[in-house]
Amino acid sequence: xxxxxxxxxxxxxxxxxxxxxxxxxxxxxxxxxxxxxxxxxxxxxxxxxxxxxxxxxxxxxxxxxxxxxxxxxxxxxxxxxxxxxxxxxxxxxxxxxxxxxxxxxxxxxxxxxxxxxxxxxxxxxxxxxxxxxxxxxxxxxxxxxxxxxxxxxxxxxxxxxxxxxxxxxxxxxxxxxxxxxxxxxxxxxxxxxxxxxxxxxxxxxxxxxxxxxxxxxxxxxxxxxxxxxxxxxxxxxxxxxxxxxxxxxxxxxxxxxxxxxxxxxxxxxxxxxxxxxxxxxxxxxxxx
Numbered sequence: 634x635x636x637x638x639x640x641x642x643x644x645x646x647x648x649x650x651x652x653x654x655x656x657x658x659x660x661x662x663x664x665x666x667x668x669x670x671x672x673x674x675x676x677x678x679x680x681x682x683x684x685x686x687x688x689x690x691x692x693x694x695x696x697x698x699x700x701x702x703x704x705x706x707x708x709x710x711x712x713x714x715x716x717x718x719x720x721x722x723x724x725x726x727x728x729x730x731x732x733x734x735x736x737x738x739x740x741x742x743x744x745x746x747x748x749x750x751x752x753x754x755x756x757x758x759x760x761x762x763x764x765x766x767x768x769x770x771x772x773x774x775x776x777x778x779x780x781x782x783x784x785x786x787x788x789x790x791x792x793x794x795x796x797x798x799x800x801x802x803x804x805x806x807x808x809x810x811x812x813x814x815x816x817x818x819x820x821x822x823x824x825x826x827x828x829x830x831x832x833x834x835x836x837x838x839x840x841x842x843x844x845x846x847x848x849x850x851x852x853x854x855x856x857x858x859x860x861x862x863x864x865x866x867x868x869x870x871x872x873x874x875x876x877x878x879x880x881x882x883x884x885x886x887x888x889x890x891x892x893x894x895x896x897x898x899x900x901x902x903x904x905x906x907x908x909x910x911x912x913x914x915x916x917x918x919x920x921x
Contacts, residue, residue: 853886
């Protein structure tokens, strides 16, 4: 499998320059639960105040999802200024590039170059920059969560056992990477087989699954490390819906590291088939 094919497959498994500065929603959100209970914005915000980790599950190329993320972050900040933002879109080795920008020591152009955003993420910068700029204006930490692309691709080709000591630098210890749960494996197997028209081999899938789990474990590890160093902070995590649904990706791995931690999963403008799935998320936030 080529590096490009692996990158496409990983992207598949997860899921116009815009500056919006108005403090109100462009469209009043419809907020529901999997039990079809309707909630108003203030009610859900009060509930979210009790969570240490709040996941805003996005579709990466959805402008509506990114507008909703910024508005939710604004509202959470108003009720708790001790907020941080964790972003799948940035890889852990490039945290210093984020820190430099947030401290006012570099420009937007330098941030984009230093983090290699366009090369490593591939979705519109304009969707994410207003969120980063909000963090800078309000002195909020932004945490780079993701595994480096080189490591993810190597694992997808050769497995976790192929990594060198240097390549393990920004990931959790190998013995903390749990290739579970089985239902997560089954869902990803369906995606893998669909991509390969049912002709993918077991070894190829095993390595792909290892890469996916490494992605989740690395992001969970970054979240937990931040929370332990900043016990007074609440963190909002921006990640693809595939990392969040049912809690199988990131949330369960955070809970394993901090048992009983209060977390909330919000899916932004989810597909219709998700809306009646019990346990898939805590809330559905629809703006389109």
